[in-house]
Amino acid sequence: MPPDRSIFLIGYRGTGKTTIAQELAERFGCAWADSDDIVQTRAGKPVADIFADEGERFFRDLEQAVVAELAAGPTQVVALGGGAVLREASQRAIDGMHVVWLKATPEVIAERLSADAASASLRPSLTGAGLTEEIEQVLTQRTPIYQQCATLEVDTEGRTPQAIAAEILQQLTAN
Numbered sequence: 525m526p527p528d529r530s531i532f533l534i535g536y537r538g539t540g541k542t543t544i545a546q547e548l549a550e551r552f553g554c555a556w557a558d559s560d561d562i563v564q565t566r567a568g569k570p571v572a573d574i575f576a577d578e579g580e581r582f583f584r585d586l587e588q589a590v591v592a593e594l595a596a597g598p599t600q601v602v603a604l605g606g607g608a609v610l611r612e613a614s615q616r617a618i619d620g621m622h623v624v625w626l627k628a629t630p631e632v633i634a635e636r637l638s639a640d641a642a643s644a645s646l647r648p649s650l651t652g653a654g655l656t657e658e659i660e661q662v663l664t665q666r667t668p669i670y671q672q673c674a675t676l677e678v679d680t681e682g683r684t685p686q687a688i689a690a691e692i693l694q695q696l697t698a699n
């Protein structure tokens with residue numbers, strides 16, 4: 525059965541939003557979408573090139589428009605970009621949906637991002653600092669925002685995407 529409302533997955537880069545959105549959609553038998561995919565398709569280039577050519581602010585404007593459309597659209601599972609909830613308009617847009625915050629420590633995030641071939645095109649530096657320092661700084665800044673938006677928090681460390689999706693399904697269909 526599809527979920528009663530759209531499920532938005534939020535959290536830092538590498539916490540598994542894109543991976544788990546697909547697993548979860550399969551379990552619910554519904555569609556899924558990824559805000560980064562839509563932004564990249566519209567821009568006609570990877571996130572890293574958007575950052576390099578037009579700047580982060582331009583990317584965030586595109587991302588905000590995509591989040592608004594996804595929030596107003598049909599019920600599905602949505603993987604958001606790691607910084608999508610920075611914009612207050614996007615926080616308001618997903619208010620009232622299921623908002624699942626995927627969590628991991630900076631160490632695990634750094635390992636996953638370093639091992640992921642997609643990082644070069646999808647994850648340009650946000651601060652200019654080294655990877656570990658950036659993750660620690662930005663995650664600390666964003667944690668209160670993720671926390672405030674979330675209706676469910678899920679630890680992803682040492683667990684497979686399948687196990688994580690199964691837990692989310694169970695939590696969202698418990699009542």
Ligand SMILES: Nc1ncnc2c1ncn2[C@@H]1O[C@H](COP(=O)(O)OP(=O)(O)OP(=O)(O)O)[C@@H](O)[C@H]1O
Pocket residue numbers: 535536537538539540541542543544560603604605606607636637639640641646647680681682683684685688
């Ligand atoms: N539970 C997990 N255990 C181990 N590796 C994982 C897990 N979830 C995701 N990964 C791996 O981590 C990397 C990043 O995953 P994914 O792209 O799903 O993250 P994301 O949260 O969507 O990141 P972004 O915010 O940059 O879009 C991928 O290589 C993926 O295979």
Ligand SMILES: O=C(O)C1=C[C@@H](O)[C@@H](O)[C@H](O)C1
Pocket residue numbers: 536537560571604605606607608646647648650
């Ligand atoms: O955490 C972030 O700010 C980002 C995460 C990625 O999903 C992309 O949306 C982009 O690289 C920015």
Ligand SMILES: [Mg+2]
Pocket residue numbers: 541542543558560603604605
């Ligand atoms: Mg993703």
